[in-house]
Amino acid sequence: MDSWWQRRPLGRTGLMVSRLGLGSSYGVAGRDVDRAVERGVNYLYWGSRRDPDFGRAVTRAARRDRDGTVVVVQSYARAGVALRPSLELALRRLRIEHADVLLLGWWNQPPPDRIVDKALELREAGKVRALMISCHHRPTFPTFVADPVWGAIMVRYNAAHRGAEGEVFPSVAAATTPPGVVAYTATRWGGLLDRRLVPAAEPVPRASDCYRFALTRPEVDVVLAGPASGAELDEALAALDRGPLSADELAWMRRVGDGVKQIGAVQAARSGNAGALWERVVDRARRLAGR
Numbered sequence: 001m002d003s004w005w006q007r008r009p010l011g012r013t014g015l016m017v018s019r020l021g022l023g024s025s026y027g028v029a030g031r032d033v034d035r036a037v038e039r040g041v042n043y044l045y046w047g048s049r050r051d052p053d054f055g056r057a058v059t060r061a062a063r064r065d066r067d068g069t070v071v072v073v074q075s076y077a078r079a080g081v082a083l084r085p086s087l088e089l090a091l092r093r094l095r096i097e098h099a100d101v102l103l104l105g106w107w108n109q110p111p112p113d114r115i116v117d118k119a120l121e122l123r124e125a126g127k128v129r130a131l132m133i134s135c136h137h138r139p140t141f142p143t144f145v146a147d148p149v150w151g152a153i154m155v156r157y158n159a160a161h162r163g164a165e166g167e168v169f170p171s172v173a174a175a176t177t178p179p180g181v182v183a184y185t186a187t188r189w190g191g192l193l194d195r196r197l198v199p200a201a202e203p204v205p206r207a208s209d210c211y212r213f214a215l216t217r218p219e220v221d222v223v224l225a226g227p228a229s230g231a232e233l234d235e236a237l238a239a240l241d242r243g244p245l246s247a248d249e250l251a252w253m254r255r256v257g258d259g260v261k262q263i264g265a266v267q268a269a270r271s272g273n274a275g276a277l278w279e280r281v282v283d284r285a286r287r288l289a290g291r
Contacts, residue, residue: 004240005040010221011180013130013151015070015100017043017222019215020240021182024054026228033057036233037069043222046090047074047103059095071096072132074103080114087127102128103154108137116149132182138167145171145179152180157220159205159213159257160188160264169219183214184224191260199259202252207232211239213253 007016021043022028022036030053033044037057044058061069071094075086087102102119104111111133122128130151133144144150145168153172157164164183172178187210191197198204207225214223225236245253 004215004243007040007042008221009180010070010130010182011152011178012148013101013132013180015130015151015180016068017070017180019222020211020236021045021072021222021224022054022233022236023047023184023224023226024051025049026226026232027051028054028227028229028233030054030057030060032227032230032233034060035230036237037061037064039237041237042068043070043072043224045072045074045103045224046094047072047105050090050093052093055094062094062096066096070100072101072103073099073128074105076105077115080118083115083118084122084127087122091127098126099128101130101132101152103132103134105134106136107133107140108135109140110143110147120149132180134184138163141168142171145175148177150179152182152221154182154184154224156185157183157214157217158186158188158210159192159253160261161185162254162257165217169217172219178219180221181219182222182224183217183220186210186214186223186225188257188260191264192256194260197260197263198256199263202256202259205253205256206238207235208239208242209245209249209253211236212242212245213250215239216244216250 004019007018010017018041020041023045025048034057046055046058058071073087073090075083077083077086119131132152132154133150134154135141144153155164155168172181187193187207192205192210195204211223214220227233227236
């Protein structure tokens with residue numbers, strides 16, 4: 001069995017990436033990012049919340065080994081003219097000449113030509129090396145998988161939300177030259193770690209179990225973590241030490257995921273305002289993608 005500490009190609013991007021990626025949104029300290037980089041993590045996502053301390057760690061990593069550091073910058077721009085300024089501001093703050101990946105965020109349908117054309121212009125100009133897209137409408141993903149413009153896709157996947165297994169991963173597996181796959185929300189925003197949501201008969205997973213669940217899928221290249229502290233970072237890194245889930249562990253995580261999803265839905269319904277609760281969850285996910 002290959003070690004999960006070994007880097008692997010990220011689909012059509014031409015980049016070699018660590019199996020665990022770090023996002024900046026939850027406030028992990030830059031010094032802890034330095035530790036992760038020293039251990040081999042090179043996928044650094046400065047996206048939904050561009051935390052300055054995380055950014056300084058990205059700058060340090062790029063100065064030490066620019067070719068080996070994969071810097072991902074996200075834009076939610078919906079106007080073509082806004083895409084370049086958003087990217088260039090990030091590059092100035094990170095003190096780098098280019099991003100390795102430009103992530104176009106939250107496109108539930110294929111973006112219009114004006115957006116794609118501007119993104120391609122940035123790639124042609126050397127401002128980015130590859131393009132990635134995220135989506136919350138799983139039936140759209142096969143269209144992205146089939147389009148060679150996208151070097152990678154970013155999809156929600158965890159033990160409670162496994163729809164990608166039927167609606168996304170089969171098209172990736174069938175593609176002659178598939179895009180890379182980055183999975184996020186591995187802990188279901190912490191719900192899979194919550195004793196109140198986990199069925200009483202089941203042990204509560206560790207965060208590393210949740211990352212292992214996503215990485216055990218052969219289609220997933222990177223699982224994104226959003227640690228808030230050094231301790232949470234160490235637990236995320238433990239996923240790479242522990243390796244793939246066994247068949248029994250996979251069955252356990254699926255039982256936990258089913259229970260968390262069901263109990264969470266019941267609690268939302270009992271709140272009397274399930275729609276508003278879901279909107280808050282979605283908004284939080286958009287701002288703080290990673291967990």
